[in-house]
Amino acid sequence: MTVLSMTVNGKRVSAEVEDRTLLVYFLREQLSLTGTHIGCDTSQCGACVVHVNGRAVKSCSMFAVQAEGAQVTTIEGLARDGRLHPVQEAFREHHGLQCGFCTPGMIMTAVDLIRRKPKLDRETIRRELEGNICRCTGYHNIVSAIEAAAAEMASQ
Amino acid sequence: MIPAAFRYHRVKTLAEAEKLLAASPEAKLLAGGQTLIAAMKMRLARPSDLVDISGLKELSFIRATGGALVVGAGATHNDIANSPEVLRLLPALAELAGGIGDPAVRHVGTLGGSVANNDPTADYPAALLALGATVTTNRRTIAADGFFTGMFSTALAGGEIVTSVSFPVPERASYRKFRNPASHYAMAGIFVAKTKVEVRVAVTGAAPCVFRAREMETALSENFSPAALNGIDVDPSGLNSDIHASADYRAHLVSVMAKRAVEALA
Ligand SMILES: Cc1cc2nc3c(=O)[nH]c(=O)nc-3n(C[C@H](O)[C@H](O)[C@H](O)COP(=O)(O)OP(=O)(O)OC[C@H]3O[C@@H](n4cnc5c(N)ncnc54)[C@H](O)[C@@H]3O)c2cc1C
Ligand code: FES
Ligand code: FES
Numbered sequence: 001m002t003v004l005s006m007t008v009n010g011k012r013v014s015a016e017v018e019d020r021t022l023l024v025y026f027l028r029e030q031l032s033l034t035g036t037h038i039g040c041d042t043s044q045c046g047a048c049v050v051h052v053n054g055r056a057v058k059s060c061s062m063f064a065v066q067a068e069g070a071q072v073t074t075i076e077g078l079a080r081d082g083r084l085h086p087v088q089e090a091f092r093e094h095h096g097l098q099c100g101f102c103t104p105g106m107i108m109t110a111v112d113l114i115r116r117k118p119k120l121d122r123e124t125i126r127r128e129l130e131g132n133i134c135r136c137t138g139y140h141n142i143v144s145a146i147e148a149a150a151a152e153m154a155s156q
Numbered sequence: 157m158i159p160a161a162f163r164y165h166r167v168k169t170l171a172e173a174e175k176l177l178a179a180s181p182e183a184k185l186l187a188g189g190q191t192l193i194a195a196m197k198m199r200l201a202r203p204s205d206l207v208d209i210s211g212l213k214e215l216s217f218i219r220a221t222g223g224a225l226v227v228g229a230g231a232t233h234n235d236i237a238n239s240p241e242v243l244r245l246l247p248a249l250a251e252l253a254g255g256i257g258d259p260a261v262r263h264v265g266t267l268g269g270s271v272a273n274n275d276p277t278a279d280y281p282a283a284l285l286a287l288g289a290t291v292t293t294n295r296r297t298i299a300a301d302g303f304f305t306g307m308f309s310t311a312l313a314g315g316e317i318v319t320s321v322s323f324p325v326p327e328r329a330s331y332r333k334f335r336n337p338a339s340h341y342a343m344a345g346i347f348v349a350k351t352k353v354e355v356r357v358a359v360t361g362a363a364p365c366v367f368r369a370r371e372m373e374t375a376l377s378e379n380f381s382p383a384a385l386n387g388i389d390v391d392p393s394g395l396n397s398d399i400h401a402s403a404d405y406r407a408h409l410v411s412v413m414a415k416r417a418v419e420a421l422a
Binding site for chain 2: 002018019020022041042043044046049055056057058061062063065066068109112113128130131132
């Protein structure tokens with residue numbers, strides 16, 4: 001067991017974990033942040049994407065102890081003062097989700113993508129979503145939502 | 157899926173990592189974890205200790221030095237894809253790195269982890285072999301020609317740590333892969349490198365281990381054009397056959413992707 005400290009969505013957290021605890025289980029089961037989903041558990045689907053020190057990673061493929069001292073952001077940490085993040089707002093506006101299972105990972109990937117590449121075309125968005133699988137939407141509206149969010153954020 | 161229990165160590169120096177590896181025969185290095193953690197979840201790997209080298213600054217550098225590009229083992233795929241030095245001197249390597257997996261994998265997966273793992277479908281081994289790269293470890297240097305020894309096996313000894321890879325800068329180089337649409341790994345990936353003295357062609361994804369296509373090298377040395385590859389049949393007998401593609405299909409893919417790699421340079 002290791003006593004672990006990190007900052008999750010701006011709050012310092014400290015907890016005792018087994019070294020083999022995956023970050024996704026730590027977030028979901030120990031911190032009750034169940035917005036981060038587990039789809040495949042084999043690093044294929046992207047439902048578990050969170051940000052660690054500002055970079056999108058798959059939390060099913062990282063141990064919680066690797067995030068010691070890190071800044072972690074989950075889907076629960078995006079909204080500010082009761083207002084959705086522009087990417088969340090764009091997914092709502094453009095109907096970028098149906099069942100919603102893939103959505104937290106899609107949005108965390110999109111926020112990371114827009115930070116890295118503020119100017120986006122649809123083809124780039126599709127290529128960058130290769131690690132995120134959606135069984136419902138056919139991706140079309142997800143791409144539209146990300147395109148709109150990138151434009152909105154650039155104009156702010 | 158929960159891996160078997162292990163002890164985790166985050167090291168601050170290479171020397172500390174060496175000591176921990178020497179102390180327990182079942183200890184393993186952890187870099188990006190993008191291969192190892194999946195193997196541990198499936199219980200295909202059960203290390204007693206994980207020695208996390210991902211925070212080692214001494215392993216994460218990229219620099220150009222007299223005709224070569226030297227990349228630290230800890231450089232991530234994303235670092236390599238976006239490095240101004242790599243983009244300037246070896247754009248084919250940047251393109252290769254940018255085509256690995258997906259953004260989340262590229263953010264943490266490393267050159268050292270990929271090279272040490274020598275997955276038969278991994279991309280970097282083709283670049284190392286075609287460019288005649290040299291692998292540096294904590295103990296010695298190993299030429300790429302002698303490094304990749306078989307499926308998931310390398311010349312690395314127990315406790316040996318890859319610290320960097322030195323890529324001689326070629327006149328021209330290109331990489332073309334036919335991706336498995338689900339995993340993005342190579343079903344056939346061809347790296348072609350032309351220097352002042354020779355042309356080298358390395359093939360990954362098609363066989364149990366990366367290999368050089370000598371017949372293609374000879375043909376391209378005489379005439380560096382896609383047409384030079386006409387009539388060179390790849391022998392399917394040593395190639396992989398699985399649910400994704402038969403050996404015959406892979407042999408065909410090798411020819412097609414090799415032509416595309418040369419076309420990209422013509
Ligand atoms: C969804 C997905 C898609 C992928 N697609 C591709 C792809 O298209 N092409 C491709 O090439 N790869 C692909 N990969 C693999 C990826 O590139 C991995 O990052 C890489 O194979 C391993 O690097 P790592 O840093 O994650 O190593 P780890 O998983 O941490 O380690 C791998 C092995 O190498 C050893 N090791 C690590 N560092 C060193 C070192 N410095 N010296 C000696 N031994 C060391 C470890 O002990 C372990 O045995 C994919 C992976 C995933 C999850
Ligand atoms: S649950 Fe992590 S990638 Fe699917
Ligand atoms: S909205 Fe259902 S999986 Fe994407």
